[in-house]
Amino acid sequence: xxxxxxxxxxxxxxxxxxxxxxxxxxxxxxxxxxxxxxxxxxxxxxxxxxxxxxxxxxxxxxxxxxxxxxxxxxxxxxxxxxxxxxxxxxxxxxxxxxxxxxxxxxxxxxxxxxxxxxxxxxxxxxxxxxxxxxxxxxxxxxxxxxxxxxxxxxxxxxxxxxx
Amino acid sequence: xxxxxxxxxxxxxxxxxxxxxxxxxxxxxxxxxxxxxxxxxxxxxxxxxxxxxxxxxxxxxxxxxxxxxxxxxxxxxxxxxxxxxxxxxxxxxxxxxxxxxxxxxxxxxxxxxxxxxxxxxxxxxxxxxxxxxxxxxxxxxxxxxxxxxxxxxxxxxxxxxxxxxxxxxxxxxxxxxxxxxxxxxxxxxxxxxxxxxxxxxxxxxxxxxxxxxxxxxxxxxxxxxxxxxxxxxxxxxxxxxxxxxxxxxxxxxxxxxxxxxxxxxxxxxxxxxxxxxxxxxxxxxxxxxxxxxxxxxxxxxxxxxxxxxxxxxxxxxxxxxxxxxxxxxxxxxxxxxxxxxxxxxxxxxxxxxxxxxxxxxxxxxxxxxxxxxxxxxxxxxxxxxxxxxxxxxxxxxxxxxxxxxxxxxxxxxxxxxxxxxxxxxxxxxxxxxxxxx
Numbered sequence: 001x002x003x004x005x006x007x008x009x010x011x012x013x014x015x016x017x018x019x020x021x022x023x024x025x026x027x028x029x030x031x032x033x034x035x036x037x038x039x040x041x042x043x044x045x046x047x048x049x050x051x052x053x054x055x056x057x058x059x060x061x062x063x064x065x066x067x068x069x070x071x072x073x074x075x076x077x078x079x080x081x082x083x084x085x086x087x088x089x090x091x092x093x094x095x096x097x098x099x100x101x102x103x104x105x106x107x108x109x110x111x112x113x114x115x116x117x118x119x120x121x122x123x124x125x126x127x128x129x130x131x132x133x134x135x136x137x138x139x140x141x142x143x144x145x146x147x148x149x150x151x152x153x154x155x156x157x158x159x160x161x162x163x
Numbered sequence: 164x165x166x167x168x169x170x171x172x173x174x175x176x177x178x179x180x181x182x183x184x185x186x187x188x189x190x191x192x193x194x195x196x197x198x199x200x201x202x203x204x205x206x207x208x209x210x211x212x213x214x215x216x217x218x219x220x221x222x223x224x225x226x227x228x229x230x231x232x233x234x235x236x237x238x239x240x241x242x243x244x245x246x247x248x249x250x251x252x253x254x255x256x257x258x259x260x261x262x263x264x265x266x267x268x269x270x271x272x273x274x275x276x277x278x279x280x281x282x283x284x285x286x287x288x289x290x291x292x293x294x295x296x297x298x299x300x301x302x303x304x305x306x307x308x309x310x311x312x313x314x315x316x317x318x319x320x321x322x323x324x325x326x327x328x329x330x331x332x333x334x335x336x337x338x339x340x341x342x343x344x345x346x347x348x349x350x351x352x353x354x355x356x357x358x359x360x361x362x363x364x365x366x367x368x369x370x371x372x373x374x375x376x377x378x379x380x381x382x383x384x385x386x387x388x389x390x391x392x393x394x395x396x397x398x399x400x401x402x403x404x405x406x407x408x409x410x411x412x413x414x415x416x417x418x419x420x421x422x423x424x425x426x427x428x429x430x431x432x433x434x435x436x437x438x439x440x441x442x443x444x445x446x447x448x449x450x451x452x453x454x455x456x457x458x459x460x461x462x463x464x465x466x467x468x469x470x471x472x473x474x475x476x477x478x479x480x481x482x483x484x485x486x487x488x489x490x491x492x493x494x495x496x497x498x499x500x501x502x503x504x505x506x507x508x509x510x511x512x513x514x515x516x517x518x519x520x521x522x523x524x525x526x527x528x529x530x531x532x533x534x535x536x537x538x539x540x541x542x543x544x545x546x547x548x549x550x551x552x553x554x555x556x557x558x559x560x561x562x563x564x565x566x567x568x569x570x571x572x573x574x575x576x577x578x579x580x581x582x583x584x585x586x587x588x589x590x591x592x593x594x595x596x597x598x599x600x
Contacts, residue, residue, distance in 0.1 A: 047513065049351075049352070049353065049354070051256075051352055051354075052351040052352060055351075057349065057350060057351035057352070058350055058351060058500075058504055059350045059351020059352065059353065059489050059504060059507055060351075060504065060507065060508075061353060061511060061512065061513045062508065062513050063504060063505055063507065063508055065505070066436060068434075068435035068436040069435075069436050069439075071435050072434045072435055072436055075432060075434070076380050076515055079379075079383070079432050080379040080380040080383050080432070080515070081379065081380060081515065081518060081519065082377060082379065082519045082522065083518075083522075084521075084522050084525075153353075153354055154354040154355070154356045154484055155353075155354065155355050155356065155512035155513070156356050156358070157355075157356070157357065157358065157512075157521040157522060157525060158355070158512050158513065158518040158519070158521045158522060159511075159512045159513030159518065160513070160518055
């Protein structure tokens with residue numbers, strides 16, 4: 001990927017930055033239902049291990065092929081699953097941008113995700129990378145696809161809330 | 164707590180001492196008497212190393228194992244430790260090689276584990292090198308006995324182990340024949356680190372009763388309810404367990420059974436995309452769920468069309484890793500592969516119906532630490548004789564696990580001295596506990 005081969009307008013860069021920060025801030029605030037709104041109507045969301053990604057194995061940890069599946073994930077977390085009680089805190093790096101032939105943007109960024117329990121003890125849950133395809137329409141950026149490549153793929157306890 | 168002071172008050176193993184999840188002495192003995200004892204341990208699938216020179220690295224208990232396919236196609240299970248100074252020989256997770264060389268001093272072994280060369284064996288100009296009596300032909304990596312059945316690689320450290328198929332026994336062999344009737348292909352891996360003793364996960368998979376109570380996704384959407392046709396089958400020694408059930412076979416009684424819980428039959432919750440819940444019928448029988456647990460450390464799973472193995476890897480007394488290997492069949496078309504991948508959402512560390520197991524193990528491990536003179540109660544499904552269960556409201560297979568565990572560990576549950584020890588512990592209750600009793 002050659003990220004310096006184009007110049008994004010400040011408006012594009014601003015819209016993408018806002019989307020990237022909004023996505024993790026909504027998760028950290030436990031506003032999971034609103035997090036789904038960060039995706040375009042044809043959006044997809046995947047969480048996959050670095051191990052499978054590098055060995056070109058197709059298995060994911062989360063596989064949401066459409067927004068309905070994202071809604072279902074959130075609904076199940078709210079109503080069915082018994083989740084480890086915790087709060088998330090993402091720390092993300094600056095995105096490296098490139099423009100795709102179809103006019104969408106490719107944005108790559110790193111993350112660290114800490115979880116904090118009810119006793120106020122924080123632990124590193126994992127680190128990894130976002131590989132995003134982002135569409136900007138009317139000044140608003142939305143994910144067409146968000147793939148999370150998890151370096152810490154030996155998942156501590158459980159993967160409940162999205163990354 | 165020293166294992167000698169741990170009490171086993173119930174001969175039928177309806178009481179399990181919490182100390183067994185926390186005793187460093189027991190953990191060390193398990194490595195020797197169970198993992199390096201007369202058990203057969205899952206190492207992987209032949210499909211993971213199809214070609215000569217292919218290898219994978221794994222573990223049996225805490226012992227590092229190198230699984231290596233030699234030039235003739237034979238699979239070897241070798242302790243992954245150089246005979247020279249004890250270094251890890253193969254550091255990679257998997258790969259293909261012509262031989263195995265230790266990075267430390269370049270001792271080079273064949274694919275079958277035979278030492279082939281040592282650099283500067285004769286030194287230089289008559290100085291240095293190995294002594295004259297050094298015979299590299301006598302040095303071979305520690306090798307385990309391997310048996311491959313239906314493409315599944317098992318190994319044992321012990322010359323005393325029964326033949327694999329006797330060890331597995333007919334009910335288990337039947338399920339393996341069913342799941343591995345065709346050649347498989349690996350779809351990927353998942354790993355889950357659980358901060359609890361490895362035996363707590365063995366308890367978990369031998370407890371059909373929790374499936375429809377802890378994993379509420381399953382219950383809510385009707386894939387698995389305790390009221391459905393199902394049960395638990397055991398081998399003759401009760402060390403393995405097969406939990407099975409069938410879709411859509413429960414009735415009005417179910418609603419009554421769940422009347423005290425709040426999370427079942429909540430019809431207002433409907434999934435927007437149910438593609439994941441479809442079962443594409445692929446077996447001759449109507450069984451849609453099989454959780455086959457083989458002592459001491461592997462589970463074979465069918466949940467609808469999601470197929471995988473789960474290897475239990477010990478990581479010390481207080482931690483374990485579950486290593487999930489998902490597979491389909493070589494003759495699956497793309498649509499079937501896609502369906503299996505979608506259905507993998509159900510399982511693994513982020514699985515809709517399995518994510519809670521890590522939490523369950525951890526909260527038992529955590530709270531039982533301060534109750535090492537006390538015992539877990541294992542009575543669901545009945546006390547006394549350990550036998551097959553005709554429905555899912557049973558945890559009897561947990562007692563089966565412990566009965567074979569005790570046999571290998573040399574523990575005799577329910578002995579007189581055990582009863583006396585338990586009575587002594589009861590007498591040592593705090594005044595507050597006595598008042599409460």
